[in-house]
Amino acid sequence: MSDAAAARRDPGFCRFHTEHTIVVDWSAEAGWSDWSVEPYGSIVLDPAAMVLHYGQSVFEGLKAFRQPDGSAALFRPADHARRLGRSASRLAMPEMPVDLFLEACAELVALDDDWIPDEPGQALYLRPLMIATEAQVGLRDSRRYRCVFLAYPVDPCFGRDFAPISVETSGESVRAVRGGMGEAKCSGNYAASLMVRREALARGFNEVLWLDGLERRWVEELSGMNVFFVWRDGDGPDGVRLTTPPCQGTIVRGITRDCVLTLARDLGIRVAEEPTTIDGVMAGARSGRLVEMFACGTAAVVVPVGRVADAGASAVFGDGREGPVTARLRNAFIEIQHGIRPDTHGWLRTVRNDLASVHGSTDRQLRSWADA
Numbered sequence: 001m002s003d004a005a006a007a008r009r010d011p012g013f014c015r016f017h018t019e020h021t022i023v024v025d026w027s028a029e030a031g032w033s034d035w036s037v038e039p040y041g042s043i044v045l046d047p048a049a050m051v052l053h054y055g056q057s058v059f060e061g062l063k064a065f066r067q068p069d070g071s072a073a074l075f076r077p078a079d080h081a082r083r084l085g086r087s088a089s090r091l092a093m094p095e096m097p098v099d100l101f102l103e104a105c106a107e108l109v110a111l112d113d114d115w116i117p118d119e120p121g122q123a124l125y126l127r128p129l130m131i132a133t134e135a136q137v138g139l140r141d142s143r144r145y146r147c148v149f150l151a152y153p154v155d156p157c158f159g160r161d162f163a164p165i166s167v168e169t170s171g172e173s174v175r176a177v178r179g180g181m182g183e184a185k186c187s188g189n190y191a192a193s194l195m196v197r198r199e200a201l202a203r204g205f206n207e208v209l210w211l212d213g214l215e216r217r218w219v220e221e222l223s224g225m226n227v228f229f230v231w232r233d234g235d236g237p238d239g240v241r242l243t244t245p246p247c248q249g250t251i252v253r254g255i256t257r258d259c260v261l262t263l264a265r266d267l268g269i270r271v272a273e274e275p276t277t278i279d280g281v282m283a284g285a286r287s288g289r290l291v292e293m294f295a296c297g298t299a300a301v302v303v304p305v306g307r308v309a310d311a312g313a314s315a316v317f318g319d320g321r322e323g324p325v326t327a328r329l330r331n332a333f334i335e336i337q338h339g340i341r342p343d344t345h346g347w348l349r350t351v352r353n354d355l356a357s358v359h360g361s362t363d364r365q366l367r368s369w370a371d372a
Protein backbone atom coordinates (compact mmCIF):
# COMPACT_ATOMS: atom_id res chain seq x y z
CA MET A 1 0.00 0.00 0.00
CA SER A 2 1.40 3.40 -0.91
CA ASP A 3 1.87 6.19 1.62
CA ALA A 4 -0.99 7.99 -0.06
CA ALA A 5 -3.38 5.06 0.35
CA ALA A 6 -2.51 4.75 4.06
CA ALA A 7 -2.98 8.49 4.58
CA ARG A 8 -6.32 8.48 2.73
CA ARG A 9 -7.67 5.69 4.92
CA ASP A 10 -7.21 7.59 8.19
CA PRO A 11 -5.95 11.09 7.42
CA GLY A 12 -6.66 12.92 10.69
CA PHE A 13 -5.89 16.61 10.30
CA CYS A 14 -2.58 17.44 8.56
CA ARG A 15 -0.85 14.36 9.91
CA PHE A 16 0.49 13.50 6.46
CA HIS A 17 1.86 15.95 3.93
CA THR A 18 1.75 15.04 0.24
CA GLU A 19 4.78 14.58 -1.98
CA HIS A 20 4.88 17.95 -3.71
CA THR A 21 4.94 21.64 -2.94
CA ILE A 22 4.58 24.59 -5.26
CA VAL A 23 6.95 27.51 -4.77
CA VAL A 24 6.57 31.07 -6.05
CA ASP A 25 9.05 33.84 -5.26
CA TRP A 26 8.76 37.62 -5.34
CA SER A 27 11.50 40.22 -5.43
CA ALA A 28 11.32 43.99 -5.65
CA GLU A 29 13.33 43.88 -8.91
CA ALA A 30 11.59 41.00 -10.72
CA GLY A 31 8.10 40.82 -9.16
CA TRP A 32 6.48 37.37 -9.11
CA SER A 33 8.34 34.38 -10.54
CA ASP A 34 6.55 31.53 -12.29
CA TRP A 35 5.46 28.74 -10.00
CA SER A 36 7.68 25.70 -9.74
CA VAL A 37 7.11 22.22 -8.38
CA GLU A 38 9.42 20.94 -5.66
CA PRO A 39 9.41 17.78 -3.59
CA TYR A 40 8.19 18.40 -0.02
CA GLY A 41 11.23 19.44 2.04
CA SER A 42 12.93 21.98 4.25
CA ILE A 43 13.35 25.64 3.38
CA VAL A 44 16.79 27.13 3.94
CA LEU A 45 16.48 30.57 5.55
CA ASP A 46 19.12 33.06 6.60
CA PRO A 47 18.80 33.63 10.38
CA ALA A 48 18.28 37.31 9.56
CA ALA A 49 15.31 36.47 7.28
CA MET A 50 12.82 39.21 8.03
CA VAL A 51 9.91 36.85 8.70
CA LEU A 52 11.77 35.57 11.77
CA HIS A 53 12.32 39.05 13.24
CA TYR A 54 9.41 41.19 12.11
CA GLY A 55 6.72 38.60 11.50
CA GLN A 56 5.70 39.20 7.89
CA SER A 57 3.87 35.90 7.42
CA VAL A 58 0.37 35.32 6.05
CA PHE A 59 -1.41 32.17 4.94
CA GLU A 60 -4.60 30.63 3.63
CA GLY A 61 -6.40 27.35 4.14
CA LEU A 62 -8.60 25.97 1.35
CA LYS A 63 -9.80 22.56 0.27
CA ALA A 64 -10.19 20.35 -2.80
CA PHE A 65 -12.92 17.70 -2.79
CA ARG A 66 -13.38 14.46 -4.69
CA GLN A 67 -16.38 14.72 -7.03
CA PRO A 68 -18.81 11.96 -8.03
CA ASP A 69 -17.24 11.73 -11.53
CA GLY A 70 -13.77 11.09 -10.05
CA SER A 71 -12.45 14.59 -10.69
CA ALA A 72 -11.32 16.97 -7.95
CA ALA A 73 -12.68 20.46 -7.36
CA LEU A 74 -11.27 23.39 -5.41
CA PHE A 75 -13.76 25.21 -3.21
CA ARG A 76 -13.94 29.01 -3.77
CA PRO A 77 -10.21 29.27 -4.57
CA ALA A 78 -10.47 32.77 -6.08
CA ASP A 79 -12.00 34.05 -2.83
CA HIS A 80 -9.09 32.56 -0.90
CA ALA A 81 -6.67 34.18 -3.37
CA ARG A 82 -8.25 37.58 -2.85
CA ARG A 83 -8.20 37.22 0.93
CA LEU A 84 -4.52 36.24 0.83
CA GLY A 85 -3.96 39.44 -1.13
CA ARG A 86 -5.78 41.52 1.50
CA SER A 87 -3.87 39.85 4.34
CA ALA A 88 -0.60 40.44 2.50
CA SER A 89 -1.23 44.11 1.84
CA ARG A 90 -2.09 44.72 5.53
CA LEU A 91 1.43 43.48 6.32
CA ALA A 92 3.05 45.52 3.49
CA MET A 93 3.60 42.33 1.48
CA PRO A 94 2.96 42.01 -2.28
CA GLU A 95 -0.39 40.66 -3.53
CA MET A 96 -0.11 37.52 -5.61
CA PRO A 97 -2.18 37.72 -8.82
CA VAL A 98 -5.33 35.63 -8.47
CA ASP A 99 -4.56 33.63 -11.64
CA LEU A 100 -1.12 32.67 -10.37
CA PHE A 101 -2.64 31.51 -7.07
CA LEU A 102 -5.29 29.48 -8.94
CA GLU A 103 -2.74 27.83 -11.22
CA ALA A 104 -0.51 26.91 -8.30
CA CYS A 105 -3.41 25.36 -6.38
CA ALA A 106 -4.73 23.48 -9.40
CA GLU A 107 -1.28 22.14 -10.25
CA LEU A 108 -0.72 20.88 -6.70
CA VAL A 109 -4.13 19.19 -6.58
CA ALA A 110 -3.54 17.54 -9.97
CA LEU A 111 -0.05 16.35 -8.99
CA ASP A 112 -1.16 14.94 -5.62
CA ASP A 113 -4.58 13.72 -6.78
CA ASP A 114 -3.73 10.30 -5.36
CA TRP A 115 -3.80 11.81 -1.84
CA ILE A 116 -7.38 13.12 -1.98
CA PRO A 117 -9.63 11.10 0.34
CA ASP A 118 -13.14 10.21 -0.85
CA GLU A 119 -15.53 10.30 2.07
CA PRO A 120 -17.96 13.19 2.59
CA GLY A 121 -16.28 15.78 4.82
CA GLN A 122 -12.80 14.63 3.86
CA ALA A 123 -10.64 16.72 1.56
CA LEU A 124 -7.20 17.71 0.40
CA TYR A 125 -6.33 20.75 2.53
CA LEU A 126 -4.09 23.31 0.84
CA ARG A 127 -1.99 25.66 2.94
CA PRO A 128 -0.47 28.53 0.93
CA LEU A 129 2.06 30.34 3.15
CA MET A 130 3.81 33.59 2.28
CA ILE A 131 6.88 34.76 4.23
CA ALA A 132 9.50 37.52 4.03
CA THR A 133 12.83 35.95 3.08
CA GLU A 134 15.19 38.89 2.74
CA ALA A 135 18.09 38.83 5.25
CA GLN A 136 18.01 42.22 6.94
CA VAL A 137 18.07 43.34 10.57
CA GLY A 138 16.57 46.83 10.82
CA LEU A 139 12.86 47.51 10.62
CA ARG A 140 11.36 47.98 7.16
CA ASP A 141 9.34 45.81 4.81
CA SER A 142 11.17 42.98 3.07
CA ARG A 143 12.18 43.12 -0.60
CA ARG A 144 11.94 39.33 -1.04
CA TYR A 145 9.14 36.90 -0.33
CA ARG A 146 8.44 33.22 -0.86
CA CYS A 147 5.04 31.64 -1.18
CA VAL A 148 4.93 27.89 -0.68
CA PHE A 149 1.80 25.80 -1.21
CA LEU A 150 1.51 22.68 0.96
CA ALA A 151 -1.12 19.91 0.73
CA TYR A 152 -2.53 17.44 3.28
CA PRO A 153 -5.31 14.83 3.14
CA VAL A 154 -7.65 15.66 6.02
CA ASP A 155 -10.70 14.83 8.05
CA PRO A 156 -12.53 17.83 9.55
CA CYS A 157 -10.18 19.11 12.28
CA PHE A 158 -12.56 18.22 15.14
CA GLY A 159 -13.36 14.84 13.58
CA ARG A 160 -15.96 13.44 11.22
CA ASP A 161 -18.59 12.89 13.90
CA PHE A 162 -18.99 16.66 14.45
CA ALA A 163 -19.43 16.16 18.19
CA PRO A 164 -20.24 19.40 20.05
CA ILE A 165 -17.26 21.42 21.29
CA SER A 166 -17.10 23.58 24.41
CA VAL A 167 -15.71 27.11 24.47
CA GLU A 168 -14.54 29.55 27.14
CA THR A 169 -14.37 33.34 26.79
CA SER A 170 -10.98 35.01 26.64
CA GLY A 171 -11.04 36.86 30.00
CA GLU A 172 -8.51 39.71 30.17
CA SER A 173 -6.62 38.77 27.00
CA VAL A 174 -7.44 40.25 23.62
CA ARG A 175 -6.85 38.83 20.15
CA ALA A 176 -7.47 41.91 18.02
CA VAL A 177 -8.66 45.51 18.06
CA ARG A 178 -10.17 47.57 15.29
CA GLY A 179 -7.42 48.87 13.04
CA GLY A 180 -5.06 46.06 14.04
CA MET A 181 -4.37 42.85 12.15
CA GLY A 182 -7.40 40.86 13.30
CA GLU A 183 -8.92 40.59 9.86
CA ALA A 184 -5.69 39.33 8.27
CA LYS A 185 -4.83 35.63 8.26
CA CYS A 186 -1.38 36.46 9.59
CA SER A 187 0.71 34.16 11.75
CA GLY A 188 0.99 36.69 14.58
CA ASN A 189 -2.74 36.45 15.32
CA TYR A 190 -2.38 32.76 16.12
CA ALA A 191 0.67 33.40 18.29
CA ALA A 192 -1.47 35.92 20.20
CA SER A 193 -4.12 33.27 20.82
CA LEU A 194 -1.91 30.39 21.96
CA MET A 195 -1.42 31.16 25.64
CA VAL A 196 -5.12 31.73 26.28
CA ARG A 197 -6.01 28.68 24.23
CA ARG A 198 -3.61 26.51 26.20
CA GLU A 199 -5.21 27.64 29.47
CA ALA A 200 -8.73 26.98 28.17
CA LEU A 201 -7.68 23.52 26.96
CA ALA A 202 -6.17 22.79 30.39
CA ARG A 203 -9.58 23.55 31.91
CA GLY A 204 -11.19 21.05 29.55
CA PHE A 205 -12.50 23.38 26.82
CA ASN A 206 -11.88 22.88 23.12
CA GLU A 207 -11.52 26.51 22.09
CA VAL A 208 -11.39 30.16 23.20
CA LEU A 209 -14.31 32.45 22.41
CA TRP A 210 -12.80 35.88 21.78
CA LEU A 211 -14.58 39.00 22.96
CA ASP A 212 -13.95 42.46 21.54
CA GLY A 213 -10.83 44.31 22.66
CA LEU A 214 -12.44 47.52 23.94
CA GLU A 215 -15.48 46.63 26.02
CA ARG A 216 -14.81 42.89 26.29
CA ARG A 217 -18.43 42.02 25.98
CA TRP A 218 -19.13 41.68 22.25
CA VAL A 219 -18.67 38.16 20.91
CA GLU A 220 -16.19 38.01 18.01
CA GLU A 221 -14.97 34.53 16.95
CA LEU A 222 -12.86 31.52 17.93
CA SER A 223 -9.10 31.39 17.29
CA GLY A 224 -9.63 30.02 13.78
CA MET A 225 -13.40 29.88 13.24
CA ASN A 226 -16.38 32.22 12.99
CA VAL A 227 -19.45 31.71 15.18
CA PHE A 228 -23.21 31.63 14.59
CA PHE A 229 -26.25 31.70 16.88
CA VAL A 230 -29.70 30.22 16.28
CA TRP A 231 -32.43 32.14 18.12
CA ARG A 232 -36.03 31.04 18.55
CA ASP A 233 -38.38 34.01 18.59
CA GLY A 234 -41.58 32.29 17.43
CA ASP A 235 -43.15 28.92 16.75
CA GLY A 236 -42.57 26.64 13.78
CA PRO A 237 -39.80 26.78 11.15
CA ASP A 238 -40.29 30.54 10.63
CA GLY A 239 -39.65 31.22 14.29
CA VAL A 240 -35.92 30.65 13.89
CA ARG A 241 -33.33 33.35 13.25
CA LEU A 242 -29.62 32.90 12.50
CA THR A 243 -27.12 35.59 13.50
CA THR A 244 -23.36 36.05 13.32
CA PRO A 245 -21.16 38.93 14.52
CA PRO A 246 -20.49 41.55 11.80
CA CYS A 247 -17.02 41.96 10.21
CA GLN A 248 -15.67 45.24 11.55
CA GLY A 249 -11.96 44.67 11.13
CA THR A 250 -11.35 42.46 14.16
CA ILE A 251 -12.43 39.04 12.86
CA VAL A 252 -11.40 37.05 9.81
CA ARG A 253 -14.00 37.25 7.03
CA GLY A 254 -14.58 33.53 6.82
CA ILE A 255 -15.46 32.10 3.44
CA THR A 256 -17.35 29.36 5.27
CA ARG A 257 -19.19 32.12 7.17
CA ASP A 258 -20.23 33.63 3.85
CA CYS A 259 -21.36 30.20 2.58
CA VAL A 260 -23.43 29.61 5.73
CA LEU A 261 -25.16 32.99 5.36
CA THR A 262 -25.89 32.23 1.71
CA LEU A 263 -27.10 28.66 2.33
CA ALA A 264 -29.33 29.77 5.20
CA ARG A 265 -31.02 32.30 2.90
CA ASP A 266 -31.38 29.55 0.27
CA LEU A 267 -33.06 27.35 2.87
CA GLY A 268 -35.46 30.13 3.85
CA ILE A 269 -33.90 30.82 7.25
CA ARG A 270 -33.89 34.45 8.41
CA VAL A 271 -30.29 35.69 8.83
CA ALA A 272 -28.62 38.82 10.22
CA GLU A 273 -25.08 40.05 10.82
CA GLU A 274 -25.66 41.38 14.27
CA PRO A 275 -23.51 42.38 17.26
CA THR A 276 -24.13 40.02 20.19
CA THR A 277 -22.97 40.42 23.79
CA ILE A 278 -21.70 37.52 25.87
CA ASP A 279 -24.33 38.40 28.50
CA GLY A 280 -27.00 38.02 25.80
CA VAL A 281 -25.57 34.62 24.87
CA MET A 282 -25.50 33.36 28.46
CA ALA A 283 -29.01 34.68 29.18
CA GLY A 284 -30.36 33.34 25.86
CA ALA A 285 -28.96 29.86 26.51
CA ARG A 286 -30.52 29.82 30.00
CA SER A 287 -33.92 31.13 28.89
CA GLY A 288 -34.05 28.76 25.93
CA ARG A 289 -34.33 31.59 23.39
CA LEU A 290 -30.84 30.85 22.08
CA VAL A 291 -31.27 27.26 20.95
CA GLU A 292 -28.07 26.54 19.03
CA MET A 293 -24.56 27.88 18.61
CA PHE A 294 -22.05 26.65 16.06
CA ALA A 295 -18.59 27.46 14.77
CA CYS A 296 -17.45 27.26 11.16
CA GLY A 297 -14.29 27.43 9.11
CA THR A 298 -12.59 25.59 6.27
CA ALA A 299 -10.70 23.22 8.60
CA ALA A 300 -13.59 22.33 10.95
CA VAL A 301 -16.49 22.74 8.44
CA VAL A 302 -19.56 23.41 10.68
CA VAL A 303 -19.32 22.15 14.24
CA PRO A 304 -21.85 22.57 17.07
CA VAL A 305 -20.89 24.41 20.25
CA GLY A 306 -22.59 22.58 23.12
CA ARG A 307 -21.42 24.66 26.05
CA VAL A 308 -19.99 28.11 26.71
CA ALA A 309 -18.29 29.38 29.88
CA ASP A 310 -17.76 33.00 30.85
CA ALA A 311 -16.42 34.49 34.08
CA GLY A 312 -16.84 31.23 35.99
CA ALA A 313 -20.45 30.63 34.84
CA SER A 314 -21.42 28.05 32.26
CA ALA A 315 -24.40 27.62 29.94
CA VAL A 316 -25.56 24.80 27.67
CA PHE A 317 -27.41 25.22 24.35
CA GLY A 318 -30.54 23.09 24.19
CA ASP A 319 -29.61 19.68 25.55
CA GLY A 320 -25.93 20.19 24.67
CA ARG A 321 -26.23 18.05 21.54
CA GLU A 322 -26.19 19.22 17.94
CA GLY A 323 -29.34 21.11 16.94
CA PRO A 324 -31.30 20.64 13.70
CA VAL A 325 -30.36 23.99 12.09
CA THR A 326 -26.63 23.34 12.52
CA ALA A 327 -26.97 19.83 11.09
CA ARG A 328 -29.07 21.00 8.15
CA LEU A 329 -26.63 23.75 7.19
CA ARG A 330 -23.60 21.49 7.50
CA ASN A 331 -25.16 18.73 5.42
CA ALA A 332 -26.14 21.15 2.67
CA PHE A 333 -22.61 22.59 2.72
CA ILE A 334 -20.87 19.21 2.51
CA GLU A 335 -23.21 18.04 -0.25
CA ILE A 336 -22.29 21.07 -2.37
CA GLN A 337 -18.57 20.57 -1.71
CA HIS A 338 -18.77 16.96 -2.87
CA GLY A 339 -20.88 17.69 -5.95
CA ILE A 340 -23.94 15.90 -4.53
CA ARG A 341 -26.16 19.01 -4.32
CA PRO A 342 -26.22 21.47 -7.26
CA ASP A 343 -23.54 24.16 -6.96
CA THR A 344 -25.88 27.05 -7.76
CA HIS A 345 -23.42 29.71 -6.52
CA GLY A 346 -20.45 28.55 -8.63
CA TRP A 347 -18.27 27.71 -5.64
CA LEU A 348 -16.53 24.66 -7.14
CA ARG A 349 -13.69 24.83 -9.67
CA THR A 350 -12.86 21.49 -11.18
CA VAL A 351 -9.17 20.72 -11.55
CA ARG A 352 -7.92 19.17 -14.76
CA ASN A 353 -6.07 15.97 -14.27
CA ASP A 354 -5.54 12.63 -15.96
CA LEU A 355 -7.95 10.89 -13.66
CA ALA A 356 -10.68 13.40 -14.50
CA SER A 357 -10.25 12.92 -18.23
CA VAL A 358 -10.32 9.14 -17.77
CA HIS A 359 -13.65 9.61 -16.05
CA GLY A 360 -14.86 11.75 -18.92
CA SER A 361 -15.66 14.94 -17.03
CA THR A 362 -14.27 17.20 -19.75
CA ASP A 363 -17.44 19.23 -20.20
CA ARG A 364 -17.57 20.18 -16.58
CA GLN A 365 -13.87 21.10 -16.50
CA LEU A 366 -14.21 23.35 -19.51
CA ARG A 367 -17.25 25.02 -18.08
CA SER A 368 -15.78 25.69 -14.67
CA TRP A 369 -12.45 27.03 -15.93
CA ALA A 370 -14.13 29.14 -18.56
CA ASP A 371 -16.42 30.70 -15.95
CA ALA A 372 -13.44 31.85 -13.88
Ligand SMILES: *Cc1c(COP(=O)(O)O)cnc(C)c1O
Residues within 6 Å of the ligand: 061, 185, 221, 222, 223, 224, 225, 226, 251, 252, 253, 254, 255, 256, 257, 296, 297, 298, 299
Ligand atom coordinates in the same frame (compact mmCIF):
# COMPACT_ATOMS: atom_id res chain seq x y z
C1 LIG B 1 -9.42 31.08 8.74
C2 LIG B 1 -10.16 31.69 9.87
C3 LIG B 1 -11.57 31.70 9.93
C4 LIG B 1 -12.43 30.94 8.95
O1 LIG B 1 -12.24 31.30 7.65
P1 LIG B 1 -12.68 30.30 6.47
O2 LIG B 1 -12.48 31.09 5.24
O3 LIG B 1 -14.09 29.96 6.70
O4 LIG B 1 -11.79 29.11 6.57
C5 LIG B 1 -12.18 32.36 10.97
N1 LIG B 1 -11.45 32.98 11.93
C6 LIG B 1 -10.10 32.97 11.93
C7 LIG B 1 -9.37 33.66 13.01
C8 LIG B 1 -9.42 32.33 10.90
O5 LIG B 1 -8.10 32.29 10.90
